[in-house]
Amino acid sequence: METDRLEIARLYHRFGFGPRPGEFKAALNTGVAATRAALLTPPVKDISLAAISEPKITDLGPRPDQKTNELIEFNIQLRQQVKELPLWWLDRMVLADHGLTERMTWFWHGHWATAIGKINFAYPMYIQNQSLRKYALGNFNEMANAMLVDGALQFWLDGGDNTAKAPNENLARELMELFVLGVNRYTETDVRELARALTGYQIVRSNGKVTFNSKRYDAGIKTILGSSTSFNGPAAVNHLVSQSDCAKFIVERIWFRFISSQLPVESAAQLEAAFTTRDTSKLIAAITDSTILSNPSYSIVKAPVEWFAGVARYLNLTPSNLKTSAQLLAYLDKLAQVPFSPPNVGGWPTDESWLSSASAQSRIQFAAWLIKQADLSALTAIAPNKRVAWLQDELGILPFSNRTRLALDGVKTNPAQLLQLAICSPEYVVSA
């Protein structure tokens, strides 16, 4: 059934990083309900993930003085760690048996968007990534509290500079606007008052350790969103998360990244209700078990990392083993999306922003480079006349349009070119 195909394709491509060979066809046989149930039940142990060793990322300590020999060694290690971190995560996205946890971690990375460019050290970013994974499908209030004392986020938003003497509003503003409530759901006074509540934190830059210094903390009464008390950081975060606007906002963000950049949110009230306890897994369950998933109007463009991970999963490629992995990061950079380097605190853009003529060019080159390193024997074994239909099922997408079918027919005897066009086609670049 066409609707089943659409729902299963969306479950794979939006709530995971796409099917591995044969998975989509098998899912068509087991049906939507079984596919959804499997997606929503992470295994106790993901065998493929367990086989990936943790990255060699350590606390390098403070930067040595200029012109010392230690500085050279330090810089070499730092560069190595900064490169290893995104490759480690890309490996997890591509190799995971069960897609949802990594996909949710990816979502939260774009939500609490922190960039390594300012943090400089890989270690605090690695710690943040582990926190995001820990709470990826867990309780949002616990996640928000963990982020409050996350060294990378605190440093990113100048938290260590926020003191009782003269507050720095950066963290407070983004906490309200981009992380918990959404724009226009607070006043400028709320921002200033929240900044006072968030004073007192200090950060060790190289390891992200956050400590509280009561001498720098403003212990006075603050009025935030109508409540007046001597809010400290955790109390203020709990207060924000308890607002009904928090449910509204998180539902909007999930909608924006998983369903559509177009508003309004369908069935918003039901989705907000599912998030009453701030349990993210319940919200994901609600959104995947609704008519939203089968509504054909909600298409979304795959962001470059999502597109790459989907292709690599299908091609059985391991990102860190690609020749070379530096080239891989360069391609992703050309497409303007490298994990751990969001462009700003609002995270990455969406939809048409990924569809410039420049991106089209990079995608075509990137696709050729990946296909060259892949084993295409399964595709080659299929008779040329059956390859296009076979690919639709392997890639897990809706049927190709007549336009794309015509283009693919022209290269059906050349498996590499056929695949290159297929993964650059509008039907693959866009999740229908």
Next chain:
Amino acid sequence: MDTLSRRKFLQLSGAAAVGAAAPLLTMEDIAHAAQSRPLPLGTPILIMVTLYGGNDGLNTVVPYTDPLYFSSRPDISYAADKVLKLDDQLGLNPAMTGIKTMWDQKKVAIVRGVGYPKPDRSHFTSMAIWQSGAPVSRLNSGWLGRWVESQEVDPMLAISLGSVLPPLLAGDKRSGSALPLGGLVIPTGTFAKDCQKLAKAASTDNKLMAAAATSMRTLFSVSNTVTPVLKMPAPVADDLPTVNGGNAGGESNLAQQLDVVAKLIAAGSPTRVWSVSLGGFDTHANEANAQAELLGTVSAALARFASQMKNTSRGKDIVTMVYSEFGRRVKGNASQGTDHGTAGPVFLIGDRVKGGFYGEQPSLSKLINGDLAVTTDFRDIYAAVLEDVLKTPAEKVLTGWKSKGQYF
């Protein structure tokens, strides 16, 4: 905000739209058009320079005689003997020597206190408002995107440097093109023909799939006309010092973007609007050095660009506009920085510009909640740019806003 980030704020609303109804052009049509009808000499060209992050206006155009300026931000104020004096009250940031030289040549208009009603202090919302040019109706399209839609179809008409199109150039149905710094390398031979088959519209396409097909189509049309030009050398700037620093110290990304623009303009590209940008202005902490470095980059890059263009037949036709999504709070914070504020100065630069000050300098004694009052609506500037530079009635693009002239 990463103070070094150069990438753009494109958070908002799927703003960069390429509509499904875009007419289908063949690459031959466009290649032929670009070669057979270079931009007529004397056609004004607009360069938009977007400073992302919220540039601190008070430390850009410094009120160096106002005691309130010094008492509000003792850690990060510029002393009177440091600023580049423009008159007996205002001076430029010491790093902006290039722009000061052009000011002395009466080629720089500084519009003071620019903003819009009900200022918003969110980077994303405020930049969306500036780029949409619609502070009241909050349109999803950019004001120059709507201008593109008011013109004959031509993918070369408005070009943004970098691989992601800013909302500024996004229309509802048609948009400007994006050009990566390295230029476009396209497939060739029979495989190119197969790629172009993918670029056709399909009746079953939804809006995003149509946009994906369009992006492939523009790739072939823009790259065929642009790539040969990019291989040419940049116009020479023969009046800039080449020793003792000046041009040394490595290219900044803004300078690279402007270099590409200079080449394409010199080659006669039928492009009337260019968009370039620099990020990193969100100076919540340790502002003085960071902002001076960035302003120095902007000033030097624009001076170099003007100097390059002076040796071409297009030098007199170029108007550059520099803006940011908001200024910063008057009072410094504890981290030698400033938090998000409201109004800021806008620069218009070029031979066609009537140099001097415009708009009222916001008073430091009449702050609104600690922020500068907006004294000039940005739509006044946009309207004048539309009428006098782009020769297009402003009212349609700016939902009824009329030009009051001045500036040009």
